[in-house]
Amino acid sequence: MTKHITHIALFSSIAIVAALLWFGSQNIAAESTILADQQLPGLHYVIMSGEEQSAIIQVEYDTKSADGILQYKDTVAQLSREYALAHPDTSFIVDVTFKRPMSIEDFRTLNSNYRAKPVDFALRTVASDGERGTISGAAEKAGDISTEAVDRIFNSVQENQKGVTLKGVVSFRANITGATYDALSSDGNIFLVDALQPYLTDETVRLKPSVAPSEVDYHTPNPYWFMEEVGLIQ
Numbered sequence: 001m002t003k004h005i006t007h008i009a010l011f012s013s014i015a016i017v018a019a020l021l022w023f024g025s026q027n028i029a030a031e032s033t034i035l036a037d038q039q040l041p042g043l044h045y046v047i048m049s050g051e052e053q054s055a056i057i058q059v060e061y062d063t064k065s066a067d068g069i070l071q072y073k074d075t076v077a078q079l080s081r082e083y084a085l086a087h088p089d090t091s092f093i094v095d096v097t098f099k100r101p102m103s104i105e106d107f108r109t110l111n112s113n114y115r116a117k118p119v120d121f122a123l124r125t126v127a128s129d130g131e132r133g134t135i136s137g138a139a140e141k142a143g144d145i146s147t148e149a150v151d152r153i154f155n156s157v158q159e160n161q162k163g164v165t166l167k168g169v170v171s172f173r174a175n176i177t178g179a180t181y182d183a184l185s186s187d188g189n190i191f192l193v194d195a196l197q198p199y200l201t202d203e204t205v206r207l208k209p210s211v212a213p214s215e216v217d218y219h220t221p222n223p224y225w226f227m228e229e230v231g232l233i234q
Helices: 066-086 104-114 147-160 178-185 196-207 224-229
Strands: 004-006 033-040 043-049 055-060 091-102 117-126 132-138 165-177 190-194 216-219
Touching (some): 043 066, 066 178, 066 190, 066 196, 091 117, 091 178, 091 196, 091 224, 104 178, 178 190
Antiparallel strands (some): 033 043, 043 055, 091 165, 091 190, 117 132
């Protein structure tokens, strides 16, 4: 089995954090109230009421098969497009997954073309023995990735693990408007533009009006790691 590691460091304005963490099935505390429990084609989500004005959204899907991931993609893409069409002038967060690693320069061009404002990102590294690693962190204030900062942490990784190559950006979260959703999702480099988080956050507020959107915790694993596992990376 191919191993995976996460490079952890703190540099410049980029915080390197654990990436592609599969949260699994979480135990629901006895005092939690389930606001919604829905099974859709390719995914299952639960919305739980937290303390006071908070809530938790947990989304799960079949990560072990190409068919499961593709069905998840189709359902999320449909719901995301519906949300975007209903909010053409609203800025909201999306989780974007690439079909293959993209260079930082091409990543900058893509975001400029679609007026996306990156919030955070994940880059893939691969060692000579096939071990995969993730460098992930926050974008700069201007929505950019600091090339100098990435170089510093990658050089540090190379010092500790010989034969490592930096493949490129594999996923990122960004703020876009609904009016740009179709163009971004139609880009040939992109596997999925996922707006399920704002879609389900709105649903949560509808079910529990006292909830502040900023207090909704959203949990679901990005599919890129699992796409590699089942051979979906081009």
